[in-house]
Amino acid sequence: MADYKMHLLVCGGTGCNASDSEQIRDNLLTEVEKHDLNDEVQVVMTGCFGFCEKGPIVKILPDNTFYVQVKPEDASTIVEEHLIKGRKVERLLYKDPENNEPISDSKHMEFYKKQVRIALRNCGFINPENIDEYIARDGYAALAKCLGERTPQQVIDEIKLSGQRGRGGGGFPTGLKWEITSKSVADQKYVVCNADEGDPGAFMDRSILEGDPHSVIEAMAICGYCTGSTKGLVYIRAEYPLAIQRLKTAIKQAREYGLLGDEIFGTPFSFDITLRYGAGAFVCGEETALIHSMEGLRGEPTFKPPFPSESGYLGKPTTVNNVETLASIPVIINKGAAFFNSIGTAKSKGTKVFALAGKINNVGLIEVPMGTTLREVIFDIGGGIKGGKKFKAVQTGGPSGGCLTNSFLDTPIDYDNLISAGSMMGSGGMIVMDEDDCMVSIAKFYLEFTLDESCGKCTPCRIGNKRLFEILDKITKGLGTEEDLSRLRSLCKVIKDTSLCGLGQTSPNPILSTLDNFYDEYLAHVKEHKCPAGQCKSLVKYTINHDKCTGCTLCFRNCPVGAIAGEKRAPHTIDNSICIKCGVCYDKCKFDAISVS
Amino acid sequence: MNKIKSLDDLRQLREGMQAKIKLRESGNNSENIVRIKVAMSTCGIASGAKEIMNFLMDELEQKAIEAVVSQTGCMGYCYAEPTIEVTVPGREPIVFGDVDKFRAAEIIEKYIIHNELVDGILPVNYRSIDN
Ligand SMILES: Cc1cc2nc3c(=O)[nH]c(=O)nc-3n(C[C@H](O)[C@H](O)[C@H](O)COP(=O)(O)O)c2cc1C
Ligand code: SF4
Ligand code: SF4
Ligand code: SF4
Ligand code: FES
Ligand code: FES
Numbered sequence: 001m002a003d004y005k006m007h008l009l010v011c012g013g014t015g016c017n018a019s020d021s022e023q024i025r026d027n028l029l030t031e032v033e034k035h036d037l038n039d040e041v042q043v044v045m046t047g048c049f050g051f052c053e054k055g056p057i058v059k060i061l062p063d064n065t066f067y068v069q070v071k072p073e074d075a076s077t078i079v080e081e082h083l084i085k086g087r088k089v090e091r092l093l094y095k096d097p098e099n100n101e102p103i104s105d106s107k108h109m110e111f112y113k114k115q116v117r118i119a120l121r122n123c124g125f126i127n128p129e130n131i132d133e134y135i136a137r138d139g140y141a142a143l144a145k146c147l148g149e150r151t152p153q154q155v156i157d158e159i160k161l162s163g164q165r166g167r168g169g170g171g172f173p174t175g176l177k178w179e180i181t182s183k184s185v186a187d188q189k190y191v192v193c194n195a196d197e198g199d200p201g202a203f204m205d206r207s208i209l210e211g212d213p214h215s216v217i218e219a220m221a222i223c224g225y226c227t228g229s230t231k232g233l234v235y236i237r238a239e240y241p242l243a244i245q246r247l248k249t250a251i252k253q254a255r256e257y258g259l260l261g262d263e264i265f266g267t268p269f270s271f272d273i274t275l276r277y278g279a280g281a282f283v284c285g286e287e288t289a290l291i292h293s294m295e296g297l298r299g300e301p302t303f304k305p306p307f308p309s310e311s312g313y314l315g316k317p318t319t320v321n322n323v324e325t326l327a328s329i330p331v332i333i334n335k336g337a338a339f340f341n342s343i344g345t346a347k348s349k350g351t352k353v354f355a356l357a358g359k360i361n362n363v364g365l366i367e368v369p370m371g372t373t374l375r376e377v378i379f380d381i382g383g384g385i386k387g388g389k390k391f392k393a394v395q396t397g398g399p400s401g402g403c404l405t406n407s408f409l410d411t412p413i414d415y416d417n418l419i420s421a422g423s424m425m426g427s428g429g430m431i432v433m434d435e436d437d438c439m440v441s442i443a444k445f446y447l448e449f450t451l452d453e454s455c456g457k458c459t460p461c462r463i464g465n466k467r468l469f470e471i472l473d474k475i476t477k478g479l480g481t482e483e484d485l486s487r488l489r490s491l492c493k494v495i496k497d498t499s500l501c502g503l504g505q506t507s508p509n510p511i512l513s514t515l516d517n518f519y520d521e522y523l524a525h526v527k528e529h530k531c532p533a534g535q536c537k538s539l540v541k542y543t544i545n546h547d548k549c550t551g552c553t554l555c556f557r558n559c560p561v562g563a564i565a566g567e568k569r570a571p572h573t574i575d576n577s578i579c580i581k582c583g584v585c586y587d588k589c590k591f592d593a594i595s596v597s
Numbered sequence: 598m599n600k601i602k603s604l605d606d607l608r609q610l611r612e613g614m615q616a617k618i619k620l621r622e623s624g625n626n627s628e629n630i631v632r633i634k635v636a637m638s639t640c641g642i643a644s645g646a647k648e649i650m651n652f653l654m655d656e657l658e659q660k661a662i663e664a665v666v667s668q669t670g671c672m673g674y675c676y677a678e679p680t681i682e683v684t685v686p687g688r689e690p691i692v693f694g695d696v697d698k699f700r701a702a703e704i705i706e707k708y709i710i711h712n713e714l715v716d717g718i719l720p721v722n723y724r725s726i727d728n
Contacts, residue, residue, distance in 0.1 A: 044716050123638075136617075365673040
């Protein structure tokens, strides 16, 4: 049996040019064999290191050497220099981006890793159903510290100092929110955790609740202590059964330990939490609608002010916070405001969790410091675009956000930058689009979502969005005109300005941002009646190239509506008045004779 | 369960747990066992994490390898579900992605028993806040 002394890890992630890294592995294997090192050195392929832009990567264990941009022909140098002579190959080492010094040991590369896990610190580490594992990782220490050593105002000041802003989308300063509730006078106050998470493609909050429910429970208790509330409510959608079950288990365990209930840690402070289930309406994530839903009323927003911090659940002062906002609180208390404040940009501190989805290689949950660029997120952590296609846009902020293009790739992500770029942070869904996506259809997709989710209480949102959708639908069918584009714009503005709640006020954003960034694509739809991405079915046309067609009849036999005609062994033709653009013929033809335009 | 009535109670419990974990990780005690964590969030379970967890338990038992298999939350590698983290006493924890039954068997046979690596390791691509 081999007893390996060294391991060569070759990155086989899709982001690193797959063919290259396989060639590198093969070359390394050949070299290892050539030098008779088979029994001492093992070569294996790994997943992505999160440094794809510097790929292909080769890492060597146990000395943790991190080679970047390795070429297949470097294999012999690595084996001869590093493995045999024990000298690191300097030119392949990762260089400190600041001073260009090579870094020889990846243990010192910690600092260069793009992700920092604060809200996700325990996800994937601890067993979420075992409170002891949470406690072993400093769980409930922050609550103990607050109750034992700090006044509520001192804790609030710490949170204010940290610069923490709400992760539910609005970005409201968390410390300030708590202070407002704490100053409101009432016989009962409430802490509400917003776990509604309704954006399509978002699953940050679900993952936190499933992976680390105690962090949210602990933070709610801290919030209760600061604001003078004894009751906590978690509003969670019933479609999250696993998160609900883990939360329930966690609450039960916390009660058994006396970490929820009366006189916590032997102090006069008492706090307990109950769950409230939502039916999964997007608008119920809006805090006033959420509160009404919990009160047993229709989930419809009401005008603010009064803000929930002054008059919320049952008319009592209520602090509403998002799951991720809460999950970071214990870290702020344990490590201090200065630690949190040192991460991020001038006005956005700390880290943000994103759910990366769409046409990207490494679909997943990531957490990056505020100020990370979209490029780093998409091309390093995300591993780049699937199938080597071209990046077209990235959608942030869900149905309230916008699509950002190439020119924004180097913009540092924070609340303010995203807004000035015409999108928003939102709760953290990030959907990547490639050259095959039609931006008009994307805008239409979000509008359709909004249309379904609008509560109907106010006219601009209920009827305005319907009209917007109709215009978009018309454009994707090739029936739009240039006036429609200006009508879209003016209607968008009216809806933004006059809707009652955040849903209507932001629903035109997907249209406005695509109009701004992809006007040409809209023009192509209305002027030339063409869909450049080939997505709008009504606008594509299938034609048979008579030079290539062999008359094999395959398309003729497969067309579901009999739109194709032609004699055996003679060129076929498509009758476009019958064709329903199903694309079957295109897929079937073995001679590449059918083209789409 | 005893109630935690003071900061000291919490500290004691924490230190007790941490000591246990340390012993487990340094691997030089009677509790010399392999630890496997299976990512069991909604997406993990949807891609078959439960079956893999059962499979691992059965296989380890059959091979008489002393091990604790437990669940954990999302590790963030949704593109490589099911994912598991394996800690063999005395070695650094390693995360494996795309673990189907074939790969699970390979991990036990090659990595756990023979200390060989197998393809499909997911490198840690983030900084943690522990110190
Ligand atoms: C239409 C709409 C949907 C919303 N959905 C959510 C949601 O799913 N989760 C959430 O935390 N906040 C959501 N919000 C924001 C909440 O109204 C509120 O600002 C937030 O929960 C406050 O918590 P934070 O300060 O911690 O971000 C939504 C807002 C609007 C207008
Ligand atoms: S803007 Fe839309 S969702 Fe909000 S209150 Fe008006 S109709 Fe309802
Ligand atoms: S399948 Fe292609 S080659 Fe065959 S008849 Fe149709 S177009 Fe011509
Ligand atoms: S696209 Fe579909 S309907 Fe049109 S010609 Fe081809 S097979 Fe027939
Ligand atoms: S670093 Fe190799 S695929 Fe990402
Ligand atoms: S939820 Fe499965 S890895 Fe994220």
